[in-house]
Amino acid sequence: MKSKKRVTIYDIAQRLNVTASTVSRALSNNGYVNEATKQLVLKTAAELNYKRNTLASNLRMGQTQTIGVVVPRINQNFFSNVIAGIEAITYQKGYNLIICQSDELHEKEVKCVNTLINQHVDCIVISVSADSYNYDHLQNVLDQGIRLIQFDRVAEELETLKVINDNEQASFEAICHLIGQGYKKIALLEGPQNLNIFRQRKIGYLRALEKFNILVDETIVVENAWTKELGAEATRKLLSLRTPPDAIFASTSDFSALGVLEVATAMGFKVPTQLGICGYSNEAFTEITSPSITTIDQFSVNMGTAVANLYFDELGNKDTSVTPKTISIKPELIVRASSSKKSQV
Amino acid sequence: MKSKKRVTIYDIAQRLNVTASTVSRALSNNGYVNEATKQLVLKTAAELNYKRNTLASNLRMGQTQTIGVVVPRINQNFFSNVIAGIEAITYQKGYNLIICQSDELHEKEVKCVNTLINQHVDCIVISVSADSYNYDHLQNVLDQGIRLIQFDRVAEELETLKVINDNEQASFEAICHLIGQGYKKIALLEGPQNLNIFRQRKIGYLRALEKFNILVDETIVVENAWTKELGAEATRKLLSLRTPPDAIFASTSDFSALGVLEVATAMGFKVPTQLGICGYSNEAFTEITSPSITTIDQFSVNMGTAVANLYFDELGNKDTSVTPKTISIKPELIVRASSSKKSQV
């Protein structure tokens, strides 16, 4: 629908027998304007219930004070936390947030990015979708003179600001912990290898094995065990092996780890004594399963604030081009019962 | 920063020796334009990497194809699900979403709403914050000719479209279920009574007790037991009474119910035999606690799609005023172990 006619600065001007420019100056606190008339303008603006038309203002000023965010899933804990973190900062700065969801679909992601470009957002913040296969649309963002910040799942080859987790190190530490607890044969549930985060987690796993001179056994490295169901399915197979693993690192997510736990329990494997489990993400539920699940906290809200701060610190007002920079947030291994064999002895 | 100069319809026009209006018509598929020139325009637009300036377009057209959403917390399961539901529909329709978070603060909520008004959104979708004490800002929305839809937590006195859960009925059924299971003394953990949802849940509780001729015992009705911690604290007191309740309905949330469960277990009360528990919201974790927690599913994603559909069906194109209408979604009682005394016997 066409909204009804709103009050504009002309209406205020008319009332006070001044011109729109004076009103504009008074309202935006810009340029000289008599204190008395200013107060008068402010007063009548309030009386008439005037609301500035941000569209017109933005068009004129060539910037929108708006940041566009593209995430695979709005209602996934990690992402909604990051968004909350971003919001906390942008709100203080008077910036708006336009949120888009790619549904893990490359095509949709491209559309979202284009909409945001059309909207003239000042900056686009993105975590790429699982099936993304090229990054032309992101290059496009830069070409249009729009700031770009990638977080968590990033296109490494693109030279932009990035905020990531040190997935490799976290993964490495998790495996070291498991080995330290006496687990000898550690299976890996891995995610789509086109995503940097899963590649890194695998590298951390391999590096840890290497450190302890453990040979990699490809039969216990399972591709694409991303969801609870896939984690469960993988576990069923793993635990049916002639010599099953004595620990499983669900590097994809805690949901996957939950699948592992449920199947293991159902199959009569005692956790953590016969099977150690480690997940990833520190979902709320990992604390309350029995046994509780060892996992890795990603400080998702902090990632959001880091992203937003990065924009304001590095990109905010400068007209200069920016040197690519990566902020790495160190995740934290949260040791819980599901991997604590020693303390149980 | 000022974005660099972008390509406009004038640039395309110049290239092709036509006027901007022709280009505009060609691009927006509006009005007569020769098929050949149209193709030419489309082609050069692509070549020059033209992106329509939505700001200018919106300003001209007087509408933004944008819906503003205000929720207390972006990263709370229920709300992020609703948002995901809204997004699913609005995306199809080519609408954008601006998301704001009130942080449960009335002041911030007012600011968010005003920003959205300034942004000329076509519609504002809101679930009010816990400490809201008046609704002038919402009246304001209507006065500005902007559509308003309330969901879940609504200001009942405002005549707008609303999408709510039938909290009273759900609550009523939960209590009937508990009584049916043989629980005799059912405590209620209630939330802030300025929110309609908590008032209704209390009414449902009272109505069920009345139905079974059970007198209300005010000593086991606990105000403001909203979080896990408050739920835990309330439980400590309740279970220390001379004659403690044999069931607790955490009408505020599953988090509260979790607090109940943990304290009860710690104090040596057997759930469900000595103490029945029912939560609210069907959070993911309720399924995996031991025992699993009986709760109420609110179909949060559906609420979101219902809200969005309501906009497009009722408000979308009509210039007419709208008759207030309330859509009530029936929540579903999910019976689990924490309240299943009979089946355990």
Add this chain to the structure above:
DNA sequence: TTGTATGCGTTATCAC
């Protein structure tokens, strides 16, 4: 079918 002219509501650059 295309061009001309005008306006959406602001802000900025000039004069006065």
Add this chain to the structure above:
DNA sequence: GTGATAACGCATACAA
């Protein structure tokens, strides 16, 4: 200090 005027980029009523 204030006013006149142009411009941001696009869409449309009207004329040609």
